[in-house]
Amino acid sequence: MDITTMSGMLLSGFGTTLQIFVLTLVGSIPLAVPVALARMSKIRPLALLARIYISVMRGTPLMLQMFAIYFAPYYVFGIRLTPDSKWYACIVAFIINYAAYFAEIYRSGIQSIPRGQYEAAEVLGYTKVQTFFRIVLPQVVKRILPAMGNEVITLVKDTSLAFAIGVAEMFSTAKALVASQVSMVPFAISAAFYWGFNFLVEVAMGALEKKLDYYHD
Incomplete structure (x- = not known):
C-alpha cells in the first residue's frame, strides 16, 4: 500500500478525531460555567458537590471514565448496548472530563x-x-486564554484515547495499518496530522491573545 492510500485512510479517521474534538469543546466549554459557579458558591453543599466532581474527573484517567460510562448502562441498569453506545460513551466522557478542567480555569480567572x-x-x-x-x-x-490553549492542545492528543473502547478515530486506523502493512509509516503520517492540527490551534489561540492584548493589567 502506498503512502497516498494510507494518508487517505488516515484522513478518513481524522474526520472522526475532528468530530470528537469539536463536540467536546461545544459541550464542555458551556458546561464548565455552572460547574465553576457552583465551585465558588457560598452554598456549601453545592460547592462541595462541585469540588467532588472536579476532583473525580481530574483524579481518574479519562480512559477509565470512558469504560465506566460505556459499561455502566449494561451492568448497572441492564440496558442493552448498541453499536452507537461506544460513540456516545466517548463523547460524554470527554465532555464531562474537560468540563472539570475548564471549570477550574474559569474559577482561577474570575477570582x-x-x-x-x-x-x-x-x-x-x-x-x-x-x-x-x-x-x-x-x-x-484574556487571563485564561493561555491555560485554555494548553487544554485544547491536550484535547487534540487525547482524542487518540477513543480507540480504547473501539471508536475508529485516526490513531486506531494507524494502528490497524501498522499491523497490516508491517510499517511505522502510518504512525509517522498520523503524527504529522496531529502536529499540523495542533499548529493551527496554536496559531488561532495566538491570534486571539493578540486581539485581546489591549486589555492591559
Missing part, C-alpha cells in the same frame, strides 16, 4: 480579578450583570 473593581463598578452604578459582562469578563477571557 484573579481584584475585589476593588467590583466595588468601583458598584459606585459607578453598574448592576452585577453589567459589571460581569463589561468589566470582569473581558479581563477573565
Whole structure:
C-alpha cells in the first residue's frame, strides 16, 4: 500500500478525531460555567458537590471514565448496548472530563480579578450583570486564554484515547495499518496530522491573545 492510500485512510479517521474534538469543546466549554459557579458558591453543599466532581474527573484517567460510562448502562441498569453506545460513551466522557478542567480555569480567572473593581463598578452604578459582562469578563477571557490553549492542545492528543473502547478515530486506523502493512509509516503520517492540527490551534489561540492584548493589567 502506498503512502497516498494510507494518508487517505488516515484522513478518513481524522474526520472522526475532528468530530470528537469539536463536540467536546461545544459541550464542555458551556458546561464548565455552572460547574465553576457552583465551585465558588457560598452554598456549601453545592460547592462541595462541585469540588467532588472536579476532583473525580481530574483524579481518574479519562480512559477509565470512558469504560465506566460505556459499561455502566449494561451492568448497572441492564440496558442493552448498541453499536452507537461506544460513540456516545466517548463523547460524554470527554465532555464531562474537560468540563472539570475548564471549570477550574474559569474559577482561577474570575477570582484573579481584584475585589476593588467590583466595588468601583458598584459606585459607578453598574448592576452585577453589567459589571460581569463589561468589566470582569473581558479581563477573565484574556487571563485564561493561555491555560485554555494548553487544554485544547491536550484535547487534540487525547482524542487518540477513543480507540480504547473501539471508536475508529485516526490513531486506531494507524494502528490497524501498522499491523497490516508491517510499517511505522502510518504512525509517522498520523503524527504529522496531529502536529499540523495542533499548529493551527496554536496559531488561532495566538491570534486571539493578540486581539485581546489591549486589555492591559
